[in-house]
Amino acid sequence: MEEKKRIPVREGLWAEAASTSEEQQLIGSRCLSCEELFFPKKDIALCGYCQSTELEEVRLSRAGKVYSYSVVAQRPPIYYKGEVPYALGFVELPEGIRIETLFTGCDPDSLHVGMDVEMVIEKLHEDEDGNDVMAYKFRPSNAE
Numbered sequence: 001m002e003e004k005k006r007i008p009v010r011e012g013l014w015a016e017a018a019s020t021s022e023e024q025q026l027i028g029s030r031c032l033s034c035e036e037l038f039f040p041k042k043d044i045a046l047c048g049y050c051q052s053t054e055l056e057e058v059r060l061s062r063a064g065k066v067y068s069y070s071v072v073a074q075r076p077p078i079y080y081k082g083e084v085p086y087a088l089g090f091v092e093l094p095e096g097i098r099i100e101t102l103f104t105g106c107d108p109d110s111l112h113v114g115m116d117v118e119m120v121i122e123k124l125h126e127d128e129d130g131n132d133v134m135a136y137k138f139r140p141s142n143a144e
């Protein structure tokens with residue numbers, strides 16, 4: 001039997017861990033001129049704020065807070081093939097950037113604005129060949 005592959009939903013969203021002691025991190029772009037952050041990283045180096053073409057790639061924090069969310073109970077016709085209901089929204093990272101994301105690891109009704117969450121790489125759905133399509137999501141941080 002062929003081995004199942006794990007395919008990122010889109011290339012370049014996160015950096016794989018180099019070793020087991022490291023964890024995956026989302027990759028963004030930072031403008032060297034005005035310090036504005038962008039996610040996903042810019043394929044073309046151009047800051048939308050100051051028009052600078054000097055951008056650097058940065059690894060973003062794995063932990064953030066729920067900025068906004070909504071719970072979706074209906075399966076949309078095309079793009080989303082995962083479980084319902086699900087929650088999606090924005091997480092604000094300590095760097096000040098807001099990341100659009102799906103939420104996981106909890107009952108969508110237990111989410112609230114300001115909740116501590118952390119990034120995980122999780123299966124989104126299977127493609128036609130049975131491979132796992134992987135995506136980043138955020139889940140509630142474990143209480144200390």
Ligand SMILES: [Zn+2]
Nearest residue numbers: 031034047050
């Ligand atoms: Zn800029």
